[in-house]
Amino acid sequence: MIKLPPLPAWARLPRQPLLRHLLFAVVGGVFFYLLTQSLSDFNDFEIGELAVYAIAIAGLSLLTGVNGQISLGQGAFVAVGAYTLAELQVHQPMNLVLELLAATAMTAVVGLVIAVPATRLHGPYLAGMTLLFALALPFLSDKYSNFFGGDQGLTVPPPSAPGSIDPQKWLTWIQLFCALVVMVLLANLLSSRFGRSFRAVRDDEVAASLAGVHVARTKVIAFVVSSACAGLAGGLLALSSGVVNTGEFPLSLSIFILAGMVLGGSGTIFGAWWGAVVVVYLPSQWSQSLASTFHFNHLLSANFAVIAFGAILVVVMLVAPSGIQGGFRWLGQHLVTLSTRPEPTGNISVALQHTTEPDQTGDSSAAEQLPSSGGR
């Protein structure tokens, strides 16, 4: 273990989780405010998208990275949020805050309906079911095209900015504000007993249930929180794209969100931001310039972003499974190690050291001790 000299009290992060998370949010808020002040409208738009994707990715990260449930349907939940907001604006316009809350709540409810059966499934089956949901949604909006606005979809006017504030900046700030609030809430949740049960269920359902964790309920909670995030992201996305139709939410959206989560570093709040950076900037800019440089044909260039993501995803999962955030953490630890002399490790009292006698049963995992088909 590395012993750093203790920091002075003023330089330490507050121990109280809420204060610590609020501090991060304020710093982030100031950073983004200064950033939007110095950038063009288009860049502001992209930063808004960044915030939106960060919300969706953070939600998925909680579900997949922290709770171990793989979902390929996050994009479909984004669509539910977007449609909810758009429908509200068409039929029952109200205060934007209420509309966004409604989009979040509606998606949470849809998430709950899906979660109750879905969370009984494991690994590929769960992924399959969420994928099915993602595939079913465009079908539904086709079938009830009157309600969902057909091919043109529903138009969503941008929120009106107060005073002389630039409307694009105003929207970006709304999106950023929502993202920061979501991050604070998720960070609170993760540092609470719920975060602990999410992780426990991910790693060892048997040990978790013996400790008193209601495994099924815990999975449902994670699923619903994750969908709620997607719903809010959808509502905010509707505001910036101005129109909600099925073309806005292709299956690749779910894949991008998943890729962003893995690349950024699954299970961490900061990772969600890195993932959002990748999702927002990689497809639009790199893939186009690459595609034109190499004279890809139309079909290939249209799908190039997805292909590139797939390839990068595989490489990252093999080389750096903890993503960008994991890379930064690794870097941080190694810089610390270089700058301080490491204390000798393994200085463990002999009484505690385990004898090398490996019991015949010593390493069997908890799961092995239970009936695979057992009546749970």
Added chain:
Amino acid sequence: MDNQAPGALAVEGVSVEFGGLLALDAVSLDCRVGEVVGVIGPNGAGKTTLFNVICGFVRPTSGRLAVNGSTLRRHRPHDLARLRVARTLQGVGLVQGLTIVENVMLGAQALLRADFVSALFGAWRSSREEARFRSRARALLDQLEIGEFADRYPATLPYGVQKRAALARALIAEPTLLLLDEPASGLSAEDMTELGTFLRSLRDRMGIVLVEHHMDLVMSTCDRLVVLNFGRVIATGTPEEISANPEVTEAYLGEDVREVTRGKDRTSGA
């Protein structure tokens, strides 16, 4: 729930069948608060299965179960913590993605009161409770002399430390019934002696059912023993009675445990 009831655990005529194999055959067993009951028997005798039935992972085909005075019917594992039953798993069973202190806090799940909303908003109600249980967990780790490892992840730690942490996780909720599945496996001799002393010191607060292969520990720790073989109780009694029981001695004692397990076919053929 009646905690004054004599039995922390009552198992009556429990049978379990796995596709034709009778893993438990009308097993009866009880354990009172203040008692350490040892369950011994060769590998595959059904000891872990007995715990799985008590904890609700396996449904018995017949029989009756009661813990801390309440009869269990179609109960599920997470219900047990609320009934103040704790169990350690064979092996280690720590959650790899949680630090040692978080693993211990996990054991207090059934005592936590913070609701979802207060957790989401980081309310005082939630964070104060977390802080309280964190310090309680640290105190318990200190008591078990592994306080220095509180913030490490299990995989990096010696086996003995992990076993102690698993014990701490079972103890933090102050169970009245503690089920230990081979707590001494992989421990050094000193660790095992300490474990025995520690378990005796817990006795006045809870009933303990100890499944263990190490005879020294079993003999020095337990008040009563139940011997299982092929799912059947072949003997019960005090350690003295059991070691004087010719059937058991012949089948089991007097030999090193590892000898017994290796010579399982031999003992079963006899």
